[in-house]
Amino acid sequence: DRLREGLSKTKKNFTEKVESLLKSFRQIDDDLFEELEEVLVLSDVGVKTSQKIIENLKERVKKEKILNPQDVKELLKEEMLNIINLENKLSEKYPLIILMVGVNGVGKTTSIGKIANLLKSNGRKVLIAAADTFRAAAAEQLEIWAKRVGCDIIKHVEGSDPAAVVFDGIQAMRARKADVLIVDTAGRLHTKKNLVEELKKIDRVINQQMPEASKETLLVIDATTGQNALNQAKEFNHAVNISGIVLTKLDGTAKGGIVISICDELKIPVKFVGVGEKIDDLQQFNAKEFVDALFE
Numbered sequence: 300d301r302l303r304e305g306l307s308k309t310k311k312n313f314t315e316k317v318e319s320l321l322k323s324f325r326q327i328d329d330d331l332f333e334e335l336e337e338v339l340v341l342s343d344v345g346v347k348t349s350q351k352i353i354e355n356l357k358e359r360v361k362k363e364k365i366l367n368p369q370d371v372k373e374l375l376k377e378e379m380l381n382i383i384n385l386e387n388k389l390s391e392k393y394p395l396i397i398l399m400v401g402v403n404g405v406g407k408t409t410s411i412g413k414i415a416n417l418l419k420s421n422g423r424k425v426l427i428a429a430a431d432t433f434r435a436a437a438a439e440q441l442e443i444w445a446k447r448v449g450c451d452i453i454k455h456v457e458g459s460d461p462a463a464v465v466f467d468g469i470q471a472m473r474a475r476k477a478d479v480l481i482v483d484t485a486g487r488l489h490t491k492k493n494l495v496e497e498l499k500k501i502d503r504v505i506n507q508q509m510p511e512a513s514k515e516t517l518l519v520i521d522a523t524t525g526q527n528a529l530n531q532a533k534e535f536n537h538a539v540n541i542s543g544i545v546l547t548k549l550d551g552t553a554k555g556g557i558v559i560s561i562c563d564e565l566k567i568p569v570k571f572v573g574v575g576e577k578i579d580d581l582q583q584f585n586a587k588e589f590v591d592a593l594f595e
């Protein structure tokens with residue numbers, strides 16, 4: 300399937316190396332662990348997380364009296380699953396307002412379109428609010444996606460107040476009895492203060508206009524940037540409360556290990572992964588499926 304296909308580069312870089320490494324050892328010793336740690340780090344699992352995984356493996360090998368290097372693979376899989384198995388599902392309480400944040404170029408617009416499409420095909424009525432009023436092109440791109448999906452979009456002229464777009468979005472949501480409002484926001488991390496203020500104002504509007512709505516704030520990051528994506532996530536997480544990650548472009552990268560790094564260091568669940576440019580190329584993240592796809 301698409302996930303397996305999407306992970307093929309990561310598999311080459313990670314799983315195949317793990318397998319040949321384990322095959323080359325006749326016993327489990329410190330050298331094996333050292334080399335395994337290196338494979339993890341090189342697959343963007345991150346130094347901290349890799350060390351933690353290795354420590355856990357060492358302990359378990361000792362405790363469970365494991366002698367065969369081949370058996371380490373299953374343990375590694377379990378350790379990875381433990382780390383990424385967070386609350387990965389998007390809220391199913393409606394009305395639902397989803398704020399999408401992330402820097403430009405990571406695939407935010409595309410992900411909004413894909414998520415709208417996914418929810419729509421699940422029978423939900425979806426509206427999009429173009430609250431990235433900073434770039435005219437952002438609203439235009441989003442409009443193309445809205446047409447493709449077949450859902451309505453609320454937009455204002457360039458430079459207008461993002462919170463006003465959200466206000467109108469919520470009125471439209473009530474009037475048209477929509478289940479979900481997906482809000483695009485400006486991708487300007489370098490002006491963090493502005494972004495925080497902007498999101499605070501949007502929050503106030505939501506709390507006033509639709510206090511009963513459940514809310515998700517999804518951060519979109521680009522898997523091909525590896526540890527950079529982790530740093531972006533850290534910065535955003537300091538500024539706003541992120542409820543989930545959308546990890547894009549997993550198809551083009553060998554850096555799929557970044558999923559493990561993010562979940563471990565930030566304890567934020569990955570909720571969606573992007574595995575291509577088309578409308579269907581988005582998957583609801585499932586931790587078990589992910590490690591299975593990675594290891595089998």
Ligand code: GDP
Nearest residue numbers: 403404405406407408409547548573574575576
């Ligand atoms: P934005 O600036 O964050 O809104 O980014 P866009 O949504 O415009 O996407 C930037 C580029 O990344 C476009 O060429 C998209 O087609 C591409 N893209 C987005 N998501 C994915 C993905 O999951 N896989 C691949 N291969 N490309 C993607």
